[in-house]
Amino acid sequence: MALRVFKIGSQWDEEEIFDRIQKGDEKALEAVYKKYYRMMTKLVITNSGSEDEARDVYQDALVVFWQKARSGNLVLTSKMSTYIYSICQNLWRKELDRKKRLSNEEKDSSESIDMDKPEREKIIAQCMNQLDETCRRVLMYYYFDEMSMQEIADKLGFANTDTAKTKKYKCKQKLDELVKGQYSEQDFLD
Amino acid sequence: MENFELIDKFIGGHLNDLEKQEFEQQLLSDPVLQNDVAFQKQIVEGIKKARISEIKAMLNQVPVGGAVQLGLATGKIITGIIAVGTITASLLYFKPWETTLPPNEKLEIPKAKSKKEDPSLNLGKAIIAPKENKITLTPIESKAKKEVSIPKSRAVQPKIEVIDPTEEINNSDVKAKSHSDNARAHVEASHIAVETNSSNSKYPFHYQFKEGKLILYGNFDKDLYEILEVHGDSHAVFLFFGGNYYSLKDKQSTILPLIVISDPQLIKKLNEYRSR
Structure with a gap:
């Protein structure tokens, strides 16, 4: 049988996904990862980042999100995607700063690095x-x-x-x- | 290590203010304790890093190529279905691989019975077939063709042509703007309304199509579920849950048990689509 598949993701609503992440459900984190992948990686790719860097930043952001959600202290006052997006922004900004600093350090060779x-x-x-x-x-x-x-x-x-x-x-x-x-x-x- | 628990709580930030103050004072005057704390901090950091690596490795296994938009309105699936149907029906009717139409064929504007059956819908979007047709017709025939859509006799029951998934999978990086590319753009953002009902003990693992919605009976909280809708020679709907596929009969409104699919070829094909 030849197939045309309409691919559809989870039917969970956002509140339920967040609730599951708070309870440590890794499947829910996977669903979030998949759901916002394009949106989040686009942020980095359109701001001088490579696809690998974009994926790294997004994964790091989700790790932060996971840890905060698991702590029980996180109360979402915005959409989950908005919150994760802001983490991505901060992480990518830090990474760009780090790159810039590293570039300057290479020129100055003033700071020692813990090898x-x-x-x-x-x-x-x-x-x-x-x-x-x-x-x-x-x-x-x-x-x-x-x-x-x-x-x-x-x-x-x-x-x-x-x-x-x-x-x-x-x-x-x-x-x-x-x-x-x-x-x-x-x-x-x- | 004598101070194991104390150091552990200090590093984890689990000491209260007074305990923390006392510990920090002790730390200032005890070089051995300083070494222990420094060592334990490194270890805890290493454990955290191991967990982060594990989570990231887990995320790397998640297929993101066909990233989907969730929470779309049900209407979008209808749009997607209609778009695919329109494209394929148009292709079948206009048959761009044929060079002429019968010279005396009378073209009439069909009266579609329903929105879903009307193949003229979305022609503005599904433009491939008419465009190709325009190239192949004589000017007079071409003009007539552009003004109308499809004869009723053919339009009412458009045969939805089949797009071979194997070809798509094998040639996923084809650059040409083929009709399947356009179709894919419509279908990836589709949605079916689904409800779950875990309160009915009579139906521990069942399903039902009712009033345009799919109702899943049983405990579907423990894992993600996905609905795969298929348009080929026939229409079919599948449920993916807990690592298994289940075929859903969407034409029946009675409550039916979910029966796992065991056909390895079908499973393989569905897996290929899910992993895209």
Whole structure:
């Protein structure tokens, strides 16, 4: 059968999508990403940015939006797209400033750059990958998503909050040991 | 680490003002504690970065090529459908690949029975077929042709020509302004009114077409759902939900169970469209 498909997105309304993002529903974030992709990337592309930069900025903006929504402190007083758009604008402005500054620094060579930082980040990322999936989730949900122990227990199927708390402590200890094994603590101090 | 919990709360901003003040005073006079805090800050930063990378990787998997406009009025889908129907019916009627019309054919202005059936609608937008026709006709015939649309006998039941999706998928970067390009511009912004009803325990996973709307019965809160509407030799509507496709009989108004599609070829074809 030859097909002509009318592609249609989610039927969720904006309020419902936002509610789901607040509850940590990643599918809802994906829907938002898809929905506003052209609008948001156009902002960067029409302001001296490449498509890759546009995608990066939009993704960073959604990460910020996700974190703010998850914190429970964000009350939308405008349309969600307007809010995300303003984050994109700010991020792209910062990026343009950074580029400009970098260009000047190259000329002046006056400021020193911490060359070890990317290396440290790489080490920590590698150590994170050595943890089992549950540990990774517990730590990311706690430190980035700022989930409560109850939320973590519910999401990962732990018996109760005590289990979640113990797991988080052990996982963090494990990560600390792994990182220390790669580098002495002194290496992490500026 | 003795101060593990305390450092954790300090970095996470979970200490109250008094606790924070005391901790900062302790920090000033304790170099070991300073080292611990600096180390933990790096670790927490690394965890956050890992999560950001994960979210961004997840977003990178989301197909955005066929980005859609949500929340469009139902009328737009009708416009899209009519536009496609018009284009294809026009192409079929005018047959631009043929060089002449029958010389004595009497052309009449058809009386369309309904908006949907009237193929003359949107001719201003769907201009490809008439334009091509104008080139191929003799001047007199051409003039007559431009003033009228399509004979009633052919207009009432326009056969919606089929646009082979495989060709579109394989030649998605074709630059030429073909009729399918114009059609696509209309159809991508379409919309079907959908309601969900999770309160009826009698219908845990069912659907119904009622008064022009699609009603989905069951719990559709746990995942996104998408409606795919198909126009080919026949009209078909599909639901994509929870990683599965379901065929929807839009001509029936009774409540029917949702039955998952298992035909791998059809699934593949629908997947190709969804991923665009």
